[in-house]
Amino acid sequence: MRLRKAVFPVAGLGTRFLPATKASAKEMLPIVDKPLIQYAVAEAISAGAQELIFITGRSKNSIMDHFDKAYELEAELEQRGKSKLLETVQEILPPGITCIFIRQAEALGLGHAVLCAWPAVGDEDFSVILADDLIDGKLHPCLAQMQRVYQEYGSGVIAAQRVPESETGAYGIVEVNPVGSRLGEIQRIVEKPKPDVAPSNLAVVGRYILPSRIFKLIERTAHGAGGEIQLTDAISALIQEQTVLAYEFEGDRYDCGSKLGYLKANVEYALKHPEVAEGFREYLSARSSAWSESGKDQ
Numbered sequence: 001m002r003l004r005k006a007v008f009p010v011a012g013l014g015t016r017f018l019p020a021t022k023a024s025a026k027e028m029l030p031i032v033d034k035p036l037i038q039y040a041v042a043e044a045i046s047a048g049a050q051e052l053i054f055i056t057g058r059s060k061n062s063i064m065d066h067f068d069k070a071y072e073l074e075a076e077l078e079q080r081g082k083s084k085l086l087e088t089v090q091e092i093l094p095p096g097i098t099c100i101f102i103r104q105a106e107a108l109g110l111g112h113a114v115l116c117a118w119p120a121v122g123d124e125d126f127s128v129i130l131a132d133d134l135i136d137g138k139l140h141p142c143l144a145q146m147q148r149v150y151q152e153y154g155s156g157v158i159a160a161q162r163v164p165e166s167e168t169g170a171y172g173i174v175e176v177n178p179v180g181s182r183l184g185e186i187q188r189i190v191e192k193p194k195p196d197v198a199p200s201n202l203a204v205v206g207r208y209i210l211p212s213r214i215f216k217l218i219e220r221t222a223h224g225a226g227g228e229i230q231l232t233d234a235i236s237a238l239i240q241e242q243t244v245l246a247y248e249f250e251g252d253r254y255d256c257g258s259k260l261g262y263l264k265a266n267v268e269y270a271l272k273h274p275e276v277a278e279g280f281r282e283y284l285s286a287r288s289s290a291w292s293e294s295g296k297d298q
């Protein structure tokens, strides 16, 4: 019951972040000083992943470079005596962790991106992390929380979060039968329902623990809206065959695929960053006083 393999679909076009994503990867956008994908990788490793499978596309080479050894940079830092920075660079990927990169030739949707991982995953259960959903799991990283549920129930687990009813149209929405605290068996899953037809306000977010059976079901999934193959459709077929749980994780999620979510994440992580927290807090406080003053003037 170990989850050795984690899949990172990073082949999306990132249109909400154009022009930043025209020639570079959305997943390389930094939250303070670390790219989104590095947070995702650290989370997977904290849950026991040893093999990281990246589904990449155009303009994503920097992701491969980020997890590769940078001989020249390391030699330069060593020569200049910058040992702390050298450590920072060397710690990006701990020893014993393997990376596999698979190209998704066309961005045919999240379901299709996951399907591309099949040759590398084989017939094991595996996890999927969407790096642009940054989750601050507080006491325990989100995937580690989910892994505990997986160990206990031995079934697929999907991260879920309550969202305002007006926002159901932006998510996969599930209807569940409660099983325990924060846990429900998925009865129905619907992709982006309008609020008036949504079965609940419990939204699927970017963490999944799935059985390899999902690959066969994705293969059978027809192209949906916009010609994309939706993972939601394959999960809908999976729940007809076996139990899949929705788990309301503990922590805060930032939708870093959107500009506002990305900015919020930077503020929150900066306020915890040992190097900049103090100065940033002072700046925000001065800024907020200036706002109050200008408010009084109006």
Ligand code: UTP
Binding pocket: 009, 010, 011, 012, 013, 014, 015, 016, 017, 026, 055, 104, 106, 107, 108, 109, 110, 112, 113, 130, 131, 132, 257
């Ligand atoms: P998004 O829905 O955020 O799409 O994909 P996107 O293309 O990245 O961004 P926008 O909406 O155009 O701004 C959710 C996740 O699925 C991956 C993305 O990289 C992201 O992590 N994905 C999506 C793929 O890997 N391949 C695809 O064909 C589609």
